[in-house]
Amino acid sequence: MSGIERLLIEFLLNFFTAEQLNAFFGDPRAVALLIGALVAVATALCGVFLVLRKLAMTVDAISHSVLFGIVAAFLAMLALGQTPDLSAPLLLIGAAGAGVGTVVLTELIARSRLVKSDAALGLVFPFLFALAVILVTRYVPNVHLDMDSVLVGEIGVAWANANSHCFARCEPVTITADDPRAEMARRCLNCAAEGISPRSPRAVFETYCSNCGTFSAAEAWQRRLIAAPPELVFVPRALVPLALIALLNALFVLLFYKELKLASFDPDLAAAFGFRPALLSYALLILVSLTAVAAFDAVGAVLVVAFFVIPAAAAYLLTHRLWQMFLIAPILSVSAAISGYEAARALDISISAAMVTALFALFLLIWLLAPRQGLLSALIRRRRQRLLFAEQLLLGHLYNHQHTPEAESESAQVTLHEHLSWTSGKTARCLARLRAKRLVTFEAGQVRLTERGEALVRAFREGLMAG
Amino acid sequence: MADEQYALEINDLTVAYHQQPVLWDVDLRVPSGALMAIVGPNGAGKSTLIKAALGLIPRAAGDVRFFGAPLKRARARIGYVPQRNSVDWDFPTTALDVVTMGLYGKLGWLRRPDRSARQAALAALDQVGMAALAERPISQLSGGQQQRVFLARALAQGADLYFMDEPFAAVDAVTERAIVSLLHALRDQGKTVIVVHHDLQTVREYFDWVTLLNVEVIASGTVESAFTEANIARTYGGRLGALPLALNSSHEADAYVA
Numbered sequence: 001m002s003g004i005e006r007l008l009i010e011f012l013l014n015f016f017t018a019e020q021l022n023a024f025f026g027d028p029r030a031v032a033l034l035i036g037a038l039v040a041v042a043t044a045l046c047g048v049f050l051v052l053r054k055l056a057m058t059v060d061a062i063s064h065s066v067l068f069g070i071v072a073a074f075l076a077m078l079a080l081g082q083t084p085d086l087s088a089p090l091l092l093i094g095a096a097g098a099g100v101g102t103v104v105l106t107e108l109i110a111r112s113r114l115v116k117s118d119a120a121l122g123l124v125f126p127f128l129f130a131l132a133v134i135l136v137t138r139y140v141p142n143v144h145l146d147m148d149s150v151l152v153g154e155i156g157v158a159w160a161n162a163n164s165h166c167f168a169r170c171e172p173v174t175i176t177a178d179d180p181r182a183e184m185a186r187r188c189l190n191c192a193a194e195g196i197s198p199r200s201p202r203a204v205f206e207t208y209c210s211n212c213g214t215f216s217a218a219e220a221w222q223r224r225l226i227a228a229p230p231e232l233v234f235v236p237r238a239l240v241p242l243a244l245i246a247l248l249n250a251l252f253v254l255l256f257y258k259e260l261k262l263a264s265f266d267p268d269l270a271a272a273f274g275f276r277p278a279l280l281s282y283a284l285l286i287l288v289s290l291t292a293v294a295a296f297d298a299v300g301a302v303l304v305v306a307f308f309v310i311p312a313a314a315a316y317l318l319t320h321r322l323w324q325m326f327l328i329a330p331i332l333s334v335s336a337a338i339s340g341y342e343a344a345r346a347l348d349i350s351i352s353a354a355m356v357t358a359l360f361a362l363f364l365l366i367w368l369l370a371p372r373q374g375l376l377s378a379l380i381r382r383r384r385q386r387l388l389f390a391e392q393l394l395l396g397h398l399y400n401h402q403h404t405p406e407a408e409s410e411s412a413q414v415t416l417h418e419h420l421s422w423t424s425g426k427t428a429r430c431l432a433r434l435r436a437k438r439l440v441t442f443e444a445g446q447v448r449l450t451e452r453g454e455a456l457v458r459a460f461r462e463g464l465m466a467g
Numbered sequence: 468m469a470d471e472q473y474a475l476e477i478n479d480l481t482v483a484y485h486q487q488p489v490l491w492d493v494d495l496r497v498p499s500g501a502l503m504a505i506v507g508p509n510g511a512g513k514s515t516l517i518k519a520a521l522g523l524i525p526r527a528a529g530d531v532r533f534f535g536a537p538l539k540r541a542r543a544r545i546g547y548v549p550q551r552n553s554v555d556w557d558f559p560t561t562a563l564d565v566v567t568m569g570l571y572g573k574l575g576w577l578r579r580p581d582r583s584a585r586q587a588a589l590a591a592l593d594q595v596g597m598a599a600l601a602e603r604p605i606s607q608l609s610g611g612q613q614q615r616v617f618l619a620r621a622l623a624q625g626a627d628l629y630f631m632d633e634p635f636a637a638v639d640a641v642t643e644r645a646i647v648s649l650l651h652a653l654r655d656q657g658k659t660v661i662v663v664h665h666d667l668q669t670v671r672e673y674f675d676w677v678t679l680l681n682v683e684v685i686a687s688g689t690v691e692s693a694f695t696e697a698n699i700a701r702t703y704g705g706r707l708g709a710l711p712l713a714l715n716s717s718h719e720a721d722a723y724v725a
Contacts, residue, residue: 258571258574268549273571320561321559
């Protein structure tokens with residue numbers, strides 16, 4: 001991971017100076033927005049398939065149980081004498097294993113048919129989460145894992161948690177006693193042992209070098225051993241893992257779009273074609289686990305679920321085409337992350353919580369106002385259909401009675417509502433609309449169909465017959 | 468080629484669910500070019516028979532061959548129309564896209580459907596009278612239209628052997644007629660079609676061959692020989708009582724009785 005970080009900086013140094021990069025990566029706002037956007041894109045891409053496969057709650061479970069995978073791998077690395085760091089391969093394997101393990105365990109328990117699958121999920125992931133907490137508190141007492149960061153992450157201080165990379169004047173400095181920069185001093189050899197003052201004539205002295213040794217470039221600069229500082233670039237630790245997982249998710253969706261679509265819509269046909277839907281499903285869950293780990297630091301285990309679910313659910317309301325969901329969901333997600341951040345700074349509230357609230361607000365807006373599937377347009381459509389149906393019903397009534405002996409009473413303008421068991425107000429409004437459309441006319445208190453009205457009833461009845 | 472004589476050959480197939488057999492030692496031979504109905508009461512294992520043959524559910528015992536070859540080598544020649552309610556029709560996609568999915572098997576991993584695939588899918592939609600609704604989201608189609616989209620998807624596969632799981636379930640009269648003429652067109656092209664069917668009244672009219680199934684194969688053969696009152700009564704355990712079927716019992720002796 002460190003090598004990739006270095007490659008990235010070397011690439012960026014073609015376009016920017018080290019000062020510019022440090023200014024950018026040291027800016028809390030720029031880093032929070034960048035990290036937020038990467039989380040938003042990485043999660044939204046997985047989220048589309050998760051929502052379509054009705055796995056929203058599975059994500060919730062995975063985002064909790066990856067903590068167990070991380071802690072287990074962390075302990076394994078300590079036992080092996082390695083320094084744990086969030087991007088170490090073993091940690092990623094642990095997280096992916098815990099994510100897939102949650103789903104497999106849930107399926108095994110559900111398959112016993114003694115527990116329903118939602119309950120099975122609800123008993124697996126809290127257990128793994130609890131196990132993780134016990135392991136942390138018992139065996140890793142001084143690890144930094146406070147509950148706040150598990151719940152909501154620390155995207156606001158992501159800039160401060162950085163790796164440094166040196167690009168010029170990086171050589172370590174070794175000072176020996178004959179170096180001109182060496183600081184020589186004297187010390188008493190027998191003062192402490194004999195309890196005498198250094199001023200005592202019996203005191204024996206030796207000359208030694210007080211700053212000899214080997215120092216990294218940064219330390220050497222701090223001790224003023226070199227004239228110019230080394231050229232360091234600081235990169236937030238969360239950046240590269242998140243960028244990689246976003247890239248990985250995008251590649252996965254792009255490469256296997258066809259296979260994933262078929263396996264999500266009709267797994268049986270996918271299997272019949274030899275596409276291994278179970279394999280694809282596990283690959284998706286592994287990516288979800290890795291994404292959850294990468295996003296964990298930024299937005300926390302609880303709130304990350306919102307990033308997986310809400311943008312996809314909102315995009316679903318805006319389009320009937322799968323590929324468009326993959327464009328709409330990340331756009332919604334990134335814009336909610338940005339507006340959430342700005343709101344959080346303005347109101348001095350939790351950044352990730354503000355981002356999730358912005359996501360929900362965006363969803364609410366779309367849910368109400370989406371052009372075809374929104375609540376409001378559905379209400380309008382339903383009202384229009386109801387009115388139209390009433391009109392057709394009234395026209396049909398007139399048509400059935402128009403040349404019969406009882407036409408006189410059945411079609412009288414004032415008593416019409418009694419025959420239909422409608423209120424007189426509803427009948428009058430319906431008649432007014434029909435007259436405006438030139439489908440009926442009023443003659444001497446009688447309602448009569450116009451030619452257009454009659455034609456419409458006939459067409460409607462034919463439509464009914466044809467089914 | 469002798470191998471091609473039977474489009475489907477099932478030997479000693481047993482499928483169990485929690486040690487409870489759903490299909491018990493089924494032997495079935497479907498000659499190439501047959502238009503066959505599989506009928507039987509609810510829970511008789513009709514859908515299970517198709518799914519087990521296609522390897523979608525594990526089998527406890529038995530062997531299945533398609534045109535004399537195992538499933539792996541015959542996959543491209545088999546089309547499958549699952550029950551309509553086996554998928555989520557709120558999935559964000561269009562009728563044309565669902566039909567194009569029928570061509571994914573030929574494309575294999577990673578290759579994208581191109582213009583010719585789109586043309587083939589459109590032609591298949593046209594065959595079921597749905598070309599005008601190609602770009603319609605599938606959630607906005609009626610049940611009958613959805614069923615026709617599923618049929619078009621199987622047609623696009625260009626298979627030689629089709630399995631259809633209750634294509635007539637809850638469809639309107641227009642769709643039912645469209646499906647029947649499609650079945651006959653497929654038969655006239657020499658394709659083999661095996662249909663899980665519910666309506667005993669229409670077996671004679673729609674199909675040439677029939678298999679009566681109730682966990683075991685009760686009878687299988689041409690409609691004339693196998694679809695006898697006695698066999699139906701055995702299949703349904705006499706529960707149907709007096710069936711209003713004009714049955715010709717003189718051919719009963721020719722029936723292949725398991």
